[in-house]
Amino acid sequence: MAELSKNDEPQDATPNVSDVEVVDAHSETEAVAAIEAPVERGEPILQVRNLVKHFPLTQGILFKKQIGAVKAVDGVSFDLYQGETLGIVGESGCGKSTVAKLLMNLERATAGEIFYKGQDITKLSGRAMKAVRRNIQMVFQDPYTSLNPRMTVGDIIGEPFDIHPEVAPKGDRRKRVQELLDVVGLNPEYINRYPHQFSGGQRQRIGIARGLALNPEIIICDEPVSALDVSVQAQVINLMERLQDEFNLSYIFIAHDLSIVRHISDRVGVMYLGKIAEIGTDEQIYDHPTHPYTQALLSAVPVPDPEAREGRERIILSGDVPSPANPPSGCRFRTRCWKAEDKCANEVPLLAIPERFKTSDTPAAHESACHFAEEKDVVHAA
Amino acid sequence: MPDVTKTDVKTDAADPVGAAPVAKAAESKPEKSRSLWGDAWADLRRSWIFIVSSVLIFFLLLITFFPGWFTSAQPVLGDLSNHYLQKPKLGEVGSPDWLGYDQQGRSVYARVIYGTRASVAVGFGTTILVTLVGSLVGMIAGYFGGIVDSILSRLTDVFFGIPFLLGTMVVLNSFPERTTWVVIGALGFFGWTQISRVMRGAVITTKQSDYVQAAKALGASTPRIMFRHILPNTMAPVIVVATISLGVYIAAEATLSFLGLGLSGVSWGNDISDGGNSIRVAQWIMLYPSIMLSITVLAFIMLGEAVRNALDPKMR
Numbered sequence: 085m086a087e088l089s090k091n092d093e094p095q096d097a098t099p100n101v102s103d104v105e106v107v108d109a110h111s112e113t114e115a116v117a118a119i120e121a122p123v124e125r126g127e128p129i130l131q132v133r134n135l136v137k138h139f140p141l142t143q144g145i146l147f148k149k150q151i152g153a154v155k156a157v158d159g160v161s162f163d164l165y166q167g168e169t170l171g172i173v174g175e176s177g178c179g180k181s182t183v184a185k186l187l188m189n190l191e192r193a194t195a196g197e198i199f200y201k202g203q204d205i206t207k208l209s210g211r212a213m214k215a216v217r218r219n220i221q222m223v224f225q226d227p228y229t230s231l232n233p234r235m236t237v238g239d240i241i242g243e244p245f246d247i248h249p250e251v252a253p254k255g256d257r258r259k260r261v262q263e264l265l266d267v268v269g270l271n272p273e274y275i276n277r278y279p280h281q282f283s284g285g286q287r288q289r290i291g292i293a294r295g296l297a298l299n300p301e302i303i304i305c306d307e308p309v310s311a312l313d314v315s316v317q318a319q320v321i322n323l324m325e326r327l328q329d330e331f332n333l334s335y336i337f338i339a340h341d342l343s344i345v346r347h348i349s350d351r352v353g354v355m356y357l358g359k360i361a362e363i364g365t366d367e368q369i370y371d372h373p374t375h376p377y378t379q380a381l382l383s384a385v386p387v388p389d390p391e392a393r394e395g396r397e398r399i400i401l402s403g404d405v406p407s408p409a410n411p412p413s414g415c416r417f418r419t420r421c422w423k424a425e426d427k428c429a430n431e432v433p434l435l436a437i438p439e440r441f442k443t444s445d446t447p448a449a450h451e452s453a454c455h456f457a458e459e460k461d462v463v464h465a466a
Numbered sequence: 467m468p469d470v471t472k473t474d475v476k477t478d479a480a481d482p483v484g485a486a487p488v489a490k491a492a493e494s495k496p497e498k499s500r501s502l503w504g505d506a507w508a509d510l511r512r513s514w515i516f517i518v519s520s521v522l523i524f525f526l527l528l529i530t531f532f533p534g535w536f537t538s539a540q541p542v543l544g545d546l547s548n549h550y551l552q553k554p555k556l557g558e559v560g561s562p563d564w565l566g567y568d569q570q571g572r573s574v575y576a577r578v579i580y581g582t583r584a585s586v587a588v589g590f591g592t593t594i595l596v597t598l599v600g601s602l603v604g605m606i607a608g609y610f611g612g613i614v615d616s617i618l619s620r621l622t623d624v625f626f627g628i629p630f631l632l633g634t635m636v637v638l639n640s641f642p643e644r645t646t647w648v649v650i651g652a653l654g655f656f657g658w659t660q661i662s663r664v665m666r667g668a669v670i671t672t673k674q675s676d677y678v679q680a681a682k683a684l685g686a687s688t689p690r691i692m693f694r695h696i697l698p699n700t701m702a703p704v705i706v707v708a709t710i711s712l713g714v715y716i717a718a719e720a721t722l723s724f725l726g727l728g729l730s731g732v733s734w735g736n737d738i739s740d741g742g743n744s745i746r747v748a749q750w751i752m753l754y755p756s757i758m759l760s761i762t763v764l765a766f767i768m769l770g771e772a773v774r775n776a777l778d779p780k781m782r
Contacts, residue, residue, distance in 0.1 A: 189684045218683035228677035234698040243694075247684050294680065 115203045115212035119219065120324055123166045123201060123301070130164040130187070130220075130237040130302060135162040135196035139181050141322070154409045158358035159448060161435065162304065171349030172364070173342055173381070177405060179358040180338045181225075184306040187336065188222050211419055217316075218248050221295040225307040227287035231279040237290055238275035241265065244297035246363060263397070264293040267330075285316035289323065295326065304336045309344065321348055342385050346370050354378045357416040358408055360435055364450030372447040374438060374457035377417045389390065415455070422454045431455065502762045509776040516772035522765035529582045535564065535730035541732045554750050566750040568740065576735055578754050584733040585762060587646050588653070589716040595654035596661055596715075597708045603658065604665025605700075609673060609692060612704075619666070626659040629722065638727045649722070649729055653715055664707050668700035702777040710770030713763040720759050734759045 091314045123129045126327040139151035157179040165171050185191040187198060189205060196351040205216050224230035231240055241261045245252045252260045258346050262272035272297050279287055288308060295303050305324070321344060328335060345352055346366050353363040354377065362375035373379045380399040387393040401420045406412055412419050418428035438457040441449035448459045508517045529536055539562035554566035554574070563574040607618035635654040641648050672678065678695050686694075722728035723735020724742075734755040741752025 117575060185679075190679055190682055196617070214685045217683065220682045222680065224676045226676060230680055232677040232681075232695055235694075243686070245682050247686050247690070291680075294684075298684075425662070 112212050114131055115208060116215050118201050118203055119215045119263065121201065122362055125167045125332075127166050128163045129166045129201060130336075131199040132183075132187070133161050133196075133197045133199070135160045135183065135186055135198065136194045137179075137191060138194045150290075152409055154406055154407075155358050155411055157186065158408075158411070160355070160358070162353055162358055162360065162363060164334055164336060166301070166334055167328075167332060168350040169337055169348050171336045171345035172336065173340060173345050173352060173382075173429060174355035175340060175405065175409070178355045178372070179334065179356055179408070180340075181306050183355075184304050184336070184338055185323040187304055188220065189216075210405075214248070217290075218251070218298045219300050220302045220304065221298065221300040223288070223295050223303060223305045223308045226290055226311045227284050228311070230291050233279055236276050236278055237265070237282075240279070240290060241293045241297055244294065248298055260297070264297055265290075267296065267327070268293045282314050283316075285320060288312060288316075288320050292320075292323065292327070294359065296331065299331065300333070301332045302336065304338070306338050307340070308337075310339065310341065317344065324348065340421050342370075342382065342465070345386060357405060357411055358414055359453065361417065361454070362450070362452045363435065364447075364452075368447045368450040372459050374448050374450070374452040374459055374462075375417075375454045376421050376423055376456075378452075379460045423454075425456075427455050479711060482571075500747050504772075506776040508526055509749075510745060510772060513770050513775065516776075519765045519768035519772060522761060526582060526762055526765065529579055530586045533579045534582065534716075536560070536579045537573070537576045539573040541551065541572060541576040541580035544570035544572045565754045566748070568737070568748070568751045569744060574737075574754055576748055577732055578758050580732045581734040581755060582758065582762075584729050584731060585716045585719060585759070586648065587720040588649050589712045589766065591646065591650035592653040592715040593712045594721075595650060596657045596711065597704065599654065599657040601665045601704055603778045604662040604667075605669055605692065605697070607662070608666040608669030609688075609696065614709030615666075620661075622659045622662050622666075623778070625656060626663075628656060630656050631718065633782060634718070634722060635725065638722060638755050644728065644730045649719060653718060657711070657715065660711065661704055661707055664703050665700060668703050669696055672696045672699045704737025704749070706770060706774040706777060709773050710767055713770070716761070718765050723759060 088465065100258050135157055135298055136155075136159055137157040138155050140150045141152040141154060142148040142153045160179070160183060162170065172180050172183065178385070184192065184228065186193050186206075193206045196206070198206055200216055200220065203212065203216070204215070205220075208216060235243075236256070238261050242257050245257045245260065258275070261275060265272045265274060267448065270286060270289050270293070274282075279290065288311075292308075308324070309320050310319060324335070325348060327333060334347070337345060337348055349366050351363065351365050352369040354361045354369065354375065356377050361377045362369060362373065367376060373382060376399075380401050383397065383399040399422075404419050406416075414430050414431070415424070415428040415433050418424040421428070433455050434451045435451050435453040437449050437451055438454070441457075447461075448457075483539050537560070548567040549569040552563075552567050555563045558564050560575075562576060563584040565578065568574055568577070568667040574684070576745055603618055603622065607622075609614045634652045637652040637655065638649065639645055662730070673696060678691060681691050681695050719728055719733070720735035720738065723733045723741040726739065728735045741748070741750075741755070
């Protein structure tokens, strides 16, 4: 967004060439201080700007030559406000999980910035990075692979305290782990059990407890319930909502289940092929979608009411998602879009409030990356 | 038994948030927690292969450490009056005459007993050396990847390409006095490649797992990730390969001794080699060390088999 350029803090992160040493040491202390400062509710806590991740495609065994790149994430920007839940939806392979990995700094971004409280975390290291890690945690998709099978539950949830010993004094840790188990609705007696002695839903609770251990401000949930039974999904979602209120958390909630995302999110971003197609509040996205992809996606949501279902128009997209190694020119969605014209192939649509809605205050006035954005009434259940 | 506990836990999941599991566990008695190793151990105890092989290995270790408990004769004391045509007195179990005498009038029984130490020492020593070196190389190659992996993997390939016995023979040939350490070193020098490859593969698989990603997301240091998360989850295949190769190294030591390039002291391989010269008149000189060698190799390979069955979850 435009207002970020006024922000002078990001420039601190780029050290002067003349006295790199001094600036580095100076800015690290400053960065840690900035990271530890609290953020008011409703203020932006995480700002992502033009995030890009290209995975190189190489050829050759001994001497590797880059012959292209899979553009998994290609220019994603959004804000996360303190205390809110931002849902990110999109079909498989659209780059949702890569965004999560980039936000966690588990993958190095090819380009772009991620500002956490004004500090660009893609450039941090050492002490400042450790402080960021304490404040941004993650809940993984598959509870069967995200817990080390050779460690007891107590060791798994207690590990954050081993890595960040300043959070809990040594004698206090067992008690803290038991409290965490209690918070996520597990019996504190289970502390000496191993992950394989639990069900999927219980394992996911353990994963959430591990994420909560350091008292983070942001939790990134990468499809946290898609591996669970529907009945268990609801329990875990309710637990997460309760924890958000209790610990004042901000969530980035990645999923492909539109109903769950609507249930938990305050705002929703729709991703397609490495870009954000549309972003707005859940009402704006679900009831007043302006991007054709969002409309098609919503029309595919199963409707439990047979009468409403009969009359509705289903938008059936033809073809497959193009390869992210060779995405279409202009608008990424144009190869499957019924509105596509020459303009779509030549001009990349920007993610902005469409001109025609700018002056009005209809719910359609939200950011949408389409040249021909307009509302379309899609009957859906979510 | 394990099935009962597992289903017990799983039924909890269907209950509404949290309340029921707490209530349920309160009434169930505190149970012993079981790790995957614990499950493997429970499996092993039921396996007859494991029981037979561990009883055999127990006796072998007893012979290794306390050869004096089994025979009063000395393996190097030759009395030419007991020349090798004196047949075994199979009725006199445990006496120096039991398994007859060799060409130099030494008790075959005493030599079989004292030869155990050489074989077991070489087997265990080589296996430990090979496991340490192979795991380290495989771990570094698999974890760091890239150019480090390329260099180490090619190095492994080079060593793998050298014929194992030929390589050790060339090395041992240059030592005038071949002590246990020299033989262990020579076998280990050419033997670490298999474990290194197994380890590298296991590390690459484990490195990508979510729990390693979770540890990284917590800010865990590289040594912590390597030793707390990756190593425990890659040990199972390494242990299996190591246990099976223990028997192979014992056989290799005997082969080298047979060829005259093994240990300089008392060793089954030396005796088999010597006995081969007089097999038509005094079969026992070669027969009894061969039987012991076969039993020993078999015991360790059976143990490896049992351990693999217990550690491989797909076999359950």
